[in-house]
Amino acid sequence: MVEQYPILIVAIPLIGSVFCPLIGRWKKTFCYYWTVLLLSASVAGSIHTLFQVIAGGTVYYHLGGWPPPVGIEYVVDHLNAMMVTLVSVVSLIVAIYSRPSVEKELPDRIIYFYTLFILQVTGYLGIVMTGDLFNLYVFLEIASLAGYALIAVGEDGAPLATFRYIIMGTIGGSFYLLGVGYIYITTGSLNMADVRELLPQLYESRVILTAVAFLTAGLAVKMALFPVHVWLPDAYTKAPSVTSALIAPLMTKISLYLLIRILFDVFQHRLYMEMLPISSIMVWAGVIAIVAGAVMALAQTDFKRMLCYIVVAEVGYIVGGLGLANETALKGAILHILNDAVMTLGLFTVAGIVAYKMGRHDLSDFKDMFKKMPITMSTFVVGALSIIGVPPTCGFFSKWYLVHGAIIAEHWTFLAALLLSSLVSVILFFRVIEIGYGFASSHAKHAHEGDAMTGIDEAPAEMLIPAIAVAVAILLIGLYNQTILSKVIEFGVPRL
Amino acid sequence: MFEFICDHYNYWAYIGLMMIGFYAMMTKRNLMKKVIGMNVFQSAILFFYISMAAKDGATVPILEHAHNGHGYLPIDIMQYVNPLPHVLMLTAIVVMVATLGLALAIIILIYRRYNTLEEDDIIMQLRRG
Numbered sequence: 001m002v003e004q005y006p007i008l009i010v011a012i013p014l015i016g017s018v019f020c021p022l023i024g025r026w027k028k029t030f031c032y033y034w035t036v037l038l039l040s041a042s043v044a045g046s047i048h049t050l051f052q053v054i055a056g057g058t059v060y061y062h063l064g065g066w067p068p069p070v071g072i073e074y075v076v077d078h079l080n081a082m083m084v085t086l087v088s089v090v091s092l093i094v095a096i097y098s099r100p101s102v103e104k105e106l107p108d109r110i111i112y113f114y115t116l117f118i119l120q121v122t123g124y125l126g127i128v129m130t131g132d133l134f135n136l137y138v139f140l141e142i143a144s145l146a147g148y149a150l151i152a153v154g155e156d157g158a159p160l161a162t163f164r165y166i167i168m169g170t171i172g173g174s175f176y177l178l179g180v181g182y183i184y185i186t187t188g189s190l191n192m193a194d195v196r197e198l199l200p201q202l203y204e205s206r207v208i209l210t211a212v213a214f215l216t217a218g219l220a221v222k223m224a225l226f227p228v229h230v231w232l233p234d235a236y237t238k239a240p241s242v243t244s245a246l247i248a249p250l251m252t253k254i255s256l257y258l259l260i261r262i263l264f265d266v267f268q269h270r271l272y273m274e275m276l277p278i279s280s281i282m283v284w285a286g287v288i289a290i291v292a293g294a295v296m297a298l299a300q301t302d303f304k305r306m307l308c309y310i311v312v313a314e315v316g317y318i319v320g321g322l323g324l325a326n327e328t329a330l331k332g333a334i335l336h337i338l339n340d341a342v343m344t345l346g347l348f349t350v351a352g353i354v355a356y357k358m359g360r361h362d363l364s365d366f367k368d369m370f371k372k373m374p375i376t377m378s379t380f381v382v383g384a385l386s387i388i389g390v391p392p393t394c395g396f397f398s399k400w401y402l403v404h405g406a407i408i409a410e411h412w413t414f415l416a417a418l419l420l421s422s423l424v425s426v427i428l429f430f431r432v433i434e435i436g437y438g439f440a441s442s443h444a445k446h447a448h449e450g451d452a453m454t455g456i457d458e459a460p461a462e463m464l465i466p467a468i469a470v471a472v473a474i475l476l477i478g479l480y481n482q483t484i485l486s487k488v489i490e491f492g493v494p495r496l
Numbered sequence: 497m498f499e500f501i502c503d504h505y506n507y508w509a510y511i512g513l514m515m516i517g518f519y520a521m522m523t524k525r526n527l528m529k530k531v532i533g534m535n536v537f538q539s540a541i542l543f544f545y546i547s548m549a550a551k552d553g554a555t556v557p558i559l560e561h562a563h564n565g566h567g568y569l570p571i572d573i574m575q576y577v578n579p580l581p582h583v584l585m586l587t588a589i590v591v592m593v594a595t596l597g598l599a600l601a602i603i604i605l606i607y608r609r610y611n612t613l614e615e616d617d618i619i620m621q622l623r624r625g
Contacts, residue, residue, distance in 0.1 A: 134584055141591040145598060152602050159605040160618060163530075166599050167521055170534050174541055177588065181541070184581075185548050 002048075006061035006074045009045040009084065010125045013038045017118035024111030031114040032099050038118055039092040042125060046081075046088045053081040054487055068131070069194040075131035079334065079492035083128040083257050086338055090249055090345055091121040097349055097466035098242040100459070101356050105240050109153055120146035120246065127254050133180045133190045136258070140176065140222070144169050147247055151239040161234035168221055168231040175218030182211035192266050203271055212276065215262055223255035223315055226289035233308040241352030244304060248311055249344040253337050256318050260334070264494035269325070279325045283414055286320020289313060290417040294424040303361045304351050306428060307344070310387060313421050314340045320414050321402045329405025330493045331485065336398035338484070339386070342477060343395055346383035346470040350376055353459040353467060369436040372457045375464060377436055379471040384429035386474045389422050394477035506547035513540035527606065527613045531599045538592045545585050549578040
């Protein structure tokens with residue numbers, strides 16, 4: 001049983017999703033419990049695998065008993081184990097949080113919403129578990145297809161945003177598939193470990209260089225790196241609250257994980273350091289993404305849209321950190337994948353609670369929020385401080401490593417971009433906090449004094465407890481960042 | 497040069513098809529044309545994979561006497577086309593069909609809402625509303 005865990009993490013939700021519509025026919029509300037049950041099983045499996053990896057090193061699982069390179073192999077090393085735990089825990093938290101919001105926003109689509117929700121998580125889990133390049137493509141498309149459908153059921157304008165996402169996402173996925181085809185044509189293998197062994201003799205081949213270009217371009221679309229980020233803000237803003245809380249923290253981070261896996265693991269550093277200027281392109285792409293994301297975020301009046309541009313900037317942090325290609329920066333980048341997923345989750349859960357209460361998510365809806373929802377807003381403040389990078393929260397530590405890495409690499413532009421975006425985040429979040437406290441409209445408030453609006457009106461506990469849990473997680477990851485670094489990320493950093 | 501082009505005509509065909517699809521996805525303002533472009537784009541990738549499996553004078557990869565109870569006979573690889581790309585593309589076709597179906601379903605949603613599939617008209621309506 002224990003040795004079957006790697007496949008069970010993915011297979012349980014995959015098979016379980018088929019039964020979701022059947023259960024829904026019997027009793028609609030059971031879909032929610034079914035989702036939570038399946039994802040809890042995945043969380044148990046992934047945490048067990050994480051400890052197994054920490055104790056005994058990489059875990060290999062051969063599907064159907066076929067040894068690689070013929071069969072499909074699941075490989076869980078320290079990096080995967082961290083990612084799979086992150087994905088399953090984040091999706092379980094979102095699942096627990098989802099019920100009131102889904103019942104309010106999509107009352108007649110509950111059954112299929114949860115079916116797609118489970119499939120989406122299956123896709124994510126599969127992407128991070130697999131050690132096979134083509135199997136990865138299949139999971140990537142499962143995740144994307146479920147994501148398109150989950151976004152399209154959102155508010156007015158969501159279908160058009162989804163359509164644009166489909167066009168961009170398909171280009172990204174197809175480029176990835178082409179890159180895999182070029183690798184297959186030269187090496188004759190699809191297994192990542194096998195390809196890694198076969199490639200070094202072939203680096204002179206122009207086909208391999210084309211493959212690198214296709215893979216990087218495809219993943220850049222999927223992770224919404226700056227010039228090709230255009231699909232992200234519209235799609236994530238107009239999606240239902242629960243969908244954005246699930247997809248925004250995970251999809252971009254998983255694509256970044258893939259970039260690490262493919263550039264640093266399948267290909268060796270000789271390729272991207274010496275033969276192609278990939279690493280310096282990545283740093284500059286990161287710088288541009290950080291600055292552009294921060295500036296665009298300033299211009300937004302919609303809370304969710306502002307968060308979306310922050311996600312674009314955060315992708316820039318990680319891509320830039322990977323491009324610096326020294327150990328400290330890589331550590332920072334990987335830690336930032338973990339931290340950013342948790343921080344984004346925290347902020348999008350708050351956005352979901354505000355949308356649940358107010359029906360909208362404009363910045364102006366935050367008026368007097370600190371009086372009305374003190375607990376929600378304190379979780380918001382924790383998330384905001386973490387994005388800004390204030391010490392006890394986790395955001396500080398990964399930024400610290402990134403800054404340190406930039407100093408080691410002597411890349412001052414990247415350093416400046418990092419600091420600039422931190423300052424912009426201060427402005428962004430204090431604007432929200434100012435609106436929330438009602439300083440901005442103290443004159444107008446006098447007229448309505450004694451209004452019923454000032455009564456405390458918190459969200460239901462089902463939404464509140466996950467939001468508090470995320471805020472606590474942000475603080476705990478910050479406090480225990482050394483443990484995480486020395487037990488997991490230290491071994492997950494690609495060998496240079 | 498001419499020989500180089502002739503020898504690799506399958507790759508030229510795939511690149512040509514892919515560019516046609518890519519052009520339609522990027523520049524056409526009608527959503528339906530974008531979907532058609534997307535489908536051409538994906539089909540081009542199928543052709544690429546299938547054509548790389550082909551060999552001159554090779555046959556289908558079904559082994560004779562494979563299940564006679566005495567194990568496999570030694571085979572000559574040059575006699576058989578590579579079956580793996582075909583299998584991969586079966587999966588890719590499924591993905592393609594799912595993407596196409598989803599795109600068409602979303603086009604129906606858009607048409608019901610805005611009564612047009614011209615992107616410019618939809619954007620005009622969004623600005624006004």
